[in-house]
Amino acid sequence: MLVLSLEKLTFTFPENGITAVDEVSLQFEPGKIHALLGENGAGKSTLARLCTGHLQPDSGLMRYNNELLTLQSAADGIRQGLVLVPQHPQLSAELTVWENLVIGLHTAKQLSASVIMPERTAAAVQEALAVYGISLPLAQKAGTLDTSQLHWAAIGEALLKKPSVFCLDEPSASFSPQEITQLYGILRRLADQGVCVIVVTHRIQEVLAFMNTVHILRNGKTVRSCPITPGITAETLLEDIFGSKAVEDAEVHTGEAYSAKPPSAEGLVLSHIAAVNGKGIRFSDFSLAAPCGSITGVVGIKKQGLELLEYVLVNTITSDRGTLTFNGQPLTHIPRKDYAYIPSKRMRNGIADRYSIAKNLYIRARALLYRYGIFSKKAVTAWQRRCSFDIPRSWNDSVLSLSGGMIQKLIFSRELDNPEPKLVICAEPYWGLDRKVQLVLLQRLRTLAANGAAVIVLTSDADAALETCDRIHVLYRGAVIRCMERSAYNRSALITAMMQATAHE
Structure with a gap:
């Protein structure tokens, strides 16, 4: 049936x-x-x-x-x-994980009593999820989850x-x-x-x-x-x-187009960083360099510090010790038009969901669209003509009228074009993208690197890192435990290092 x-x-x-x-x-x-x-x-x-x-x-x-x-x-x-x-x-960021999971739940008596007893209900949720091997910090607020x-949590909620x-x-x-x-x-x-x-x-x-x-x-x-x-x-x-055969053609074009410059001594430098997030993940003495002219990858799973690194780079989490510089200047002094940030949490950190497509696209270019402190319609019109984002609807429509894939394209277009960035911080580049769009993004990152930008890619996707990056650093427990150059890439060894199945030098 x-x-x-x-x-x-x-x-x-x-x-x-x-x-x-x-x-x-x-x-x-x-x-x-x-x-x-x-x-x-x-x-x-x-x-x-x-x-x-x-x-x-x-x-x-x-x-x-x-x-x-x-x-x-x-x-x-x-x-x-x-x-x-x-x-x-x-x-809901302000509710605990277990509270989110039981909202509207009417399938199990022990989870849907008219008066919910927190300890009993949380224990019942934990027991129900354990059947599937899912372990979550049920007492934490959902806003703290990576x-x-x-x-x-969303999968667990659905299974309940x-x-x-x-x-x-x-x-x-x-x-x-x-x-x-x-x-x-x-x-x-x-x-x-x-x-x-x-x-x-x-x-x-x-x-x-x-x-x-x-x-x-x-x-x-x-x-x-x-x-x-x-x-x-x-x-x-x-x-x-x-x-x-569009993807096959794109594969060939992408392979032929890339010629990264030899990495320079300048670029993004993190030196002896100490930082901690609300989940107890910490850096105690973290150092890393992402030179101009190449794509540097940092690979790991989230709970090992990948998301903490992302937020330290964009100053959402302030380091307790150490320095972050770009071309010798403090990273916080870099103008918004000179750097690109593609967040891992695209919908939460990548768009302003109550605003139009146009306003979401203007974010990096705002400094170019004002004349003497006044928003210039002439400058906006000229900027729109140069915009590479192919919008299938009005610029004034809500950004939420776009599909998930189109929202991602909007973020990539805003961050990587018009003006061209000198520094790119790109988290999870391939999430939710079809193969053709992945290759377009890959080509854009390679072009930026070839033009002298410093590109750093943070990802838990080993295959994305292997395809995208010139060198890969493996992050484990808040420290870099291995570095691979493109000439020595090995997928099995990379995944093993990510999971820390064996000891590494």
Whole structure:
């Protein structure tokens, strides 16, 4: 019996007239992990939101266990067992983790009493999550969680709702290799119990390694729906996603275009830094150099200090000791137009969600758009002509009218172009991006390095680091334990160092 079937499902965003889902007909069976693929803006996340009641279709039908399904809200979906883990979890920062996880929970008596007893409820949540091997700091406020913990919390919240159709949007983006294996172990276990699992992702290797079927959208329409068989390759899927050899051409272009300058003695220098965050992760004597003319990578898992390093670099966390300089000047003295910052928490730290697309794009260029202290419409018009961001709607629309992929493109365009930065701080460059956009970003970072910029990439994605960086430093327990030059790259050794499975020099 089919758990969930879609018949000519269509949805158009009313604010801009863009049809994100265009007469999609698909069938999702129980007991399987289904991959939902497509380039940024293809309609994947919109379709997942339609399937779980977060959005309502303009036309078409949904059937659940062969009965007509009409969802008016996400709460309707949860009551029916259709649960979504969004790409950007939105937990309340001021509530504790366990409080976030039990909001609206009505599936277990011990977790949904009319009067909640904190200790008893937190213990029940911990016990329920332990079944899946998920461990979270339940008593902490959600605002203190790092990106990986935030995604585990969202997954845990969804699991507590006992889903029969479990949709996850880019669930592994912030995870280490070990966490990815754990995640798909949980999903396989659910599928073996008869749950229908639907994963929206750009990670094709995960599709081939862990999933049973693949459904591909292009421009809101279905172009492939089939089982994963030995004949299905990464090349086959990429061609279906983009409809051409565009990715192959981009790969060739990216490979030919890069010629980094020999690193100079200048650039970004961290010397004997001591710092600590609210979770007890600390640097006691941290030093690192990211010279101009090259791309320097720092790889590790979040709890080993990667996020702390990100926040020290952008002065969100002030170091207790040591110096941070760029080309000999204190880092805090660098004008905003001269440096780029692509945060790991894109939705929280990368956009002002109550403002327009235009205002979000102007942030780095504000100094160029004023004349004698007055906002110059002439300067803005000239700047817009040079802007590389291809906007499919009005500049005055809310930034939240953009898809997740388009928001990422906006951040990249704002930070890496017009004006060109001299320093780039880029955290998790490949998160949530399709392969074509990854290659565009890679080419841009390489061009900036070749033009003399200092580029530092912070990531928990070993493959992204290997492709992007000229040298990689491995971060473990707040210290650099290994450095690899491109000529000596070894994926297995890099992952081993990240997980600290063996001792290193």
